[in-house]
Amino acid sequence: MKKLNSPSDLEKLGNEIVAKRDPKRSVVAVCISTGCQALGAQEVLAALKEEIKKHGLEDKVDVRCTGCLGFCEGGPRVVVYPHEIFYFKVKPSDVPLIISKTLLKNEIVPHLLYKDFATGKTVKTLSEVPFYRYQTRLLLETNAKIDPTSIEDYIALGGYSALAKALFDMTPQQIIEEVKKSNLRGRGGGGFPTGRKWESARKAHGEPKYVIVNCDEGDPGVFANRALMEGNPHSILEGLIIGAYAVGASEGFVYVREEYPLAVKHMQIAIDQAEKYGLLGENILGSGFSFKVKIHRGAGAFISGESTALMNAIEGKVGEPRPKYVHTVEKGLWDKPTVLNNVETWAFIPLIINNGADWFRSIGTEGSKGTKIFTLAGKVNNTGLIEVPMGITLREIVFKIGEGIRGKKRFKAVQVGGPSGGVIPEEHLDTPLDFDELTELGAMMGSGGIIVMDSDTCMVDVARYFINFLCGESCGKCVPCREGLKQACKILDEIVAGRGKPEHIKTLLELAETMKDASLCALGQTAANPLLTTLRYFEDEYLAHILDKRCPALICKELLTFYIDPERCSGCHQCYRICPEQAIEGEQDQIHVINQSKCTKCGQCYDICPPEYNAVQKISGEAPPPIIPQEYRWLKQPWQTAEVTSTKRARVIANANVAVNLMQKALRPVLVVGNNAAEFEWNGKKLVDYVVELARGTGIPVIATSHVIGELLKRGYKPAAVMSLMELGSLIVDREWAGLDGEGPYDMVIFIGIPYYMAYEILSALKNFATNLVTINLDNMYNPQASWSLPNVSVKEWVNFIMSITSKLKEIKQNVHV
Amino acid sequence: MELEEKPETKIDRIIDKYVGKEGVLIQLLLEIQRELNWIPREVLKRINERLKIPESEVYRVASFYTAMSLEPRGKYLVRVCNGTACYVRGAQRILTAAERAIGIKAGETTNDFKFTLQTVNCLGCCALGPVVEINGKYYGLLTPKTLENIVSNLRSEQS
Numbered sequence: 001m002k003k004l005n006s007p008s009d010l011e012k013l014g015n016e017i018v019a020k021r022d023p024k025r026s027v028v029a030v031c032i033s034t035g036c037q038a039l040g041a042q043e044v045l046a047a048l049k050e051e052i053k054k055h056g057l058e059d060k061v062d063v064r065c066t067g068c069l070g071f072c073e074g075g076p077r078v079v080v081y082p083h084e085i086f087y088f089k090v091k092p093s094d095v096p097l098i099i100s101k102t103l104l105k106n107e108i109v110p111h112l113l114y115k116d117f118a119t120g121k122t123v124k125t126l127s128e129v130p131f132y133r134y135q136t137r138l139l140l141e142t143n144a145k146i147d148p149t150s151i152e153d154y155i156a157l158g159g160y161s162a163l164a165k166a167l168f169d170m171t172p173q174q175i176i177e178e179v180k181k182s183n184l185r186g187r188g189g190g191g192f193p194t195g196r197k198w199e200s201a202r203k204a205h206g207e208p209k210y211v212i213v214n215c216d217e218g219d220p221g222v223f224a225n226r227a228l229m230e231g232n233p234h235s236i237l238e239g240l241i242i243g244a245y246a247v248g249a250s251e252g253f254v255y256v257r258e259e260y261p262l263a264v265k266h267m268q269i270a271i272d273q274a275e276k277y278g279l280l281g282e283n284i285l286g287s288g289f290s291f292k293v294k295i296h297r298g299a300g301a302f303i304s305g306e307s308t309a310l311m312n313a314i315e316g317k318v319g320e321p322r323p324k325y326v327h328t329v330e331k332g333l334w335d336k337p338t339v340l341n342n343v344e345t346w347a348f349i350p351l352i353i354n355n356g357a358d359w360f361r362s363i364g365t366e367g368s369k370g371t372k373i374f375t376l377a378g379k380v381n382n383t384g385l386i387e388v389p390m391g392i393t394l395r396e397i398v399f400k401i402g403e404g405i406r407g408k409k410r411f412k413a414v415q416v417g418g419p420s421g422g423v424i425p426e427e428h429l430d431t432p433l434d435f436d437e438l439t440e441l442g443a444m445m446g447s448g449g450i451i452v453m454d455s456d457t458c459m460v461d462v463a464r465y466f467i468n469f470l471c472g473e474s475c476g477k478c479v480p481c482r483e484g485l486k487q488a489c490k491i492l493d494e495i496v497a498g499r500g501k502p503e504h505i506k507t508l509l510e511l512a513e514t515m516k517d518a519s520l521c522a523l524g525q526t527a528a529n530p531l532l533t534t535l536r537y538f539e540d541e542y543l544a545h546i547l548d549k550r551c552p553a554l555i556c557k558e559l560l561t562f563y564i565d566p567e568r569c570s571g572c573h574q575c576y577r578i579c580p581e582q583a584i585e586g587e588q589d590q591i592h593v594i595n596q597s598k599c600t601k602c603g604q605c606y607d608i609c610p611p612e613y614n615a616v617q618k619i620s621g622e623a624p625p626p627i628i629p630q631e632y633r634w635l636k637q638p639w640q641t642a643e644v645t646s647t648k649r650a651r652v653i654a655n656a657n658v659a660v661n662l663m664q665k666a667l668r669p670v671l672v673v674g675n676n677a678a679e680f681e682w683n684g685k686k687l688v689d690y691v692v693e694l695a696r697g698t699g700i701p702v703i704a705t706s707h708v709i710g711e712l713l714k715r716g717y718k719p720a721a722v723m724s725l726m727e728l729g730s731l732i733v734d735r736e737w738a739g740l741d742g743e744g745p746y747d748m749v750i751f752i753g754i755p756y757y758m759a760y761e762i763l764s765a766l767k768n769f770a771t772n773l774v775t776i777n778l779d780n781m782y783n784p785q786a787s788w789s790l791p792n793v794s795v796k797e798w799v800n801f802i803m804s805i806t807s808k809l810k811e812i813k814q815n816v817h818v
Numbered sequence: 819m820e821l822e823e824k825p826e827t828k829i830d831r832i833i834d835k836y837v838g839k840e841g842v843l844i845q846l847l848l849e850i851q852r853e854l855n856w857i858p859r860e861v862l863k864r865i866n867e868r869l870k871i872p873e874s875e876v877y878r879v880a881s882f883y884t885a886m887s888l889e890p891r892g893k894y895l896v897r898v899c900n901g902t903a904c905y906v907r908g909a910q911r912i913l914t915a916a917e918r919a920i921g922i923k924a925g926e927t928t929n930d931f932k933f934t935l936q937t938v939n940c941l942g943c944c945a946l947g948p949v950v951e952i953n954g955k956y957y958g959l960l961t962p963k964t965l966e967n968i969v970s971n972l973r974s975e976q977s
Contacts, residue, residue, distance in 0.1 A: 034941075034942060034943055034956060035943050035945060035946055035958070037956060038943050038946055038949060038956030038957060038958035039946065039958055039959075071945075072943065072945035072946055073945050073946065075946075217940075217942065218939065218940070219940065220900070220901030220902045220903070220904075220905075220939045220940035221901050221902035221903040221940060221944050222940070222942070222944065223940075223942035223943065223944055226942040258848075258885045259938065259940070259941055259942065260942060261954065296844075296845070297844075297845065297848060298883075298885075299844050299847070299848055299883030299884075299885040299886060300883050300884035300885035300886075301882060301883050301884065302939060313844060314841060315840075315841040316840070316841035316842055316843040316844050316845075316879075317841075317843075317879065318878055318879050318882045319882065319883075334840075334841075375903075375944055375945075376945075377902070377903035377944040377945060377947065378902075378903055378906050378907070379906060379907075383903070383944070383945040384945040385945075415902065418902075419902070449902065449944075451902050451903060451906060453906060457906060462906075465902070465905055466902075469939065473939075475882075580918060602911075602914060603911065604911075604962070607911075607962075
């Protein structure tokens, strides 16, 4: 690799790279950012490489790893070029299809396309996805196009041309003027004009001067800097070198938080590559300007993101902030003039140098120019990184880009700007987003975190979460922040536990004011924002906790009671099985109850209760209804059984004598006649005629089902009862049923003319639950569920059989009477 | 046959790289932490002897930063993200599940040094909350049940 010694060397190299590349060549790009890796991107990548090898396509297809495009929920993401087909949620098992269809045949794999859940339509390209449609992606766009570990990819897209322009066509003063004119404001949260910061550092006395990239993205719920540094480290580095040249710095630091190992790796690769090409180090591009960069890894402290604390950390000290009356642009790192900017701010610099300040100014609002990356998270349908022009409204972000609230819940508020930001309620959703409007509402731009909250979010709990977070992260150097947060935390703990007092609100406001006025650094000064905004917009929720001991969102554990609605419980027993405390009583098919003295309110029963029952309920501010007594807990179950397998099957009635013997032994038999008796015919007579003879001859009472009653009456026979088979089943399965005449339970049921499956179902129930009954199937197909059954016989045999037992039973009856 | 390097020489070898340089304490401690998985008391003393930084200062830095541990940690470092996005999506329940599955509270280490359980402020995978990181591997969109499975897999892997 040859060092580049002039802008024309760089241009030549860029042209060479582009010339070598075939725009029609197939490329499969896999996002390997931390988010997609968490969903298995590495496995997809490995599968792709293997499959390409298997097809011998190594020379024809490139596999490229790219950075984050923001829509992490759709990960792992794969893009196939040259047609730019975007596949989402790709699994390793999908890879063979991608190769065989899309790469080899130019066909689309429909199930991997993005499906718009609102319209149900699938889309092929990124611009059609609603999440992207409303964005303006100046910074994040490039992430999809380059391999972050390849400087050639970056140069091929015109990378480092801004550096060449700055070094050779502009003086440091001109650069500063351009940045000032662009009105770029610091993206780290404060919104201080970048150009002015640079100018002060340039004018400050002291050598050497330093420039620093702040990638200590400690705000929970935010990952814009990580995505940029993982996905396009050269853009940050190029901005940093230009800044160093403008302010006259010879050394720079990239401070990366400990939790971002991949960002560190990619930045280190970028630095090494830039040095090899002579874009960093001694005599950059032959301009005479020299500059070196080191990475400093954080060690896990939120406060280190504060500029002076970060400088202390780089010096190897405890990361505590310094008093602000000493300006870091004059006395920063090792007391030398220092410019510290956020990752996003640095990444904008090459764009501003290349496209000019006027282009940048054309985007955004009066006071805030350009675009801003936000992290959209929480209870919205689409979450991820979004880049939008300043001035967009929160409503557009939540309902257009985010496509509304998850699970059809109601929107409650957004929390903007990280832990020191504020909560914004629905009535302010139409405010255009920029630095000044947000401050006006009590929130701030901060790190650009937008956490959407729905009706299931408790605002007191949210305030407690942030105060608790800041309390843990306060470095402890100044009293207002250290003690103020601690006391606020204590009070909020009391309130969510139901021990709040009305005077607590006043104390919280006093604490907030003191922290705001008297804290040393921004952490303490803004720490009260979550408190103040929740009190300002959601005081009713505080009052509900304090006065009614009630959490309206049903979140605060100690104010909650779980109970099982007996009307809804179906006895599925799942809650019983999952309860870690054995606090649930009940058996299958029984209404379950919660033993409140054992319940730890972990909520697992609530989660597992199937939504179609929705029996486990959360209540707050009221006592649970009394537990129903044990004897009423059994749920009424249908008598039809599931099929119980057993080897027990009906014994075959081999001849009429068997049936006769059985039937004459019975003390209280009953004959059930179904409508098939009116269907079968033999010798010009219907089966029902033979049945009437049997009934008359033996005197066995008859229960007629369905429309066979008409046929019986036509023949002048009046049955003992008419009912549906289901009704009969319900009665006869009950051992205590005293019969139609009320004289006691039957001991034998004889079925004839019953549709086969109905007989099967009822006989199965009787076999299992009415074991005192003898059941006889006199229909012409064998029914295994009866105690005794005819075998499979023809209609002729059947009729003969009925006639035979009729005459035999008649005879016996007459003999008895004689 | 090669003898395994003693921990003391290992530490000295790491310290060697930082002798005579400015502002190196944090990076030095982090490197030792990576090597030993924690920072024993002897290391603080050794740094004091070799780099002439007061032991109190070394202790102050080592106890300030959450990435450094002055107590031995388990083979698997389970870090439950408690960032805002994860929190509103139920990170507390994931933590409770982890505590139950491993049998320790957050901040503790099992007696057999197999697991250490921690909470972390934000892992930057906010769109995938709730998230847990175990020894550098990220697990997104978790439920208490899947976390329990992951823990039990890790447990059976070693035995």
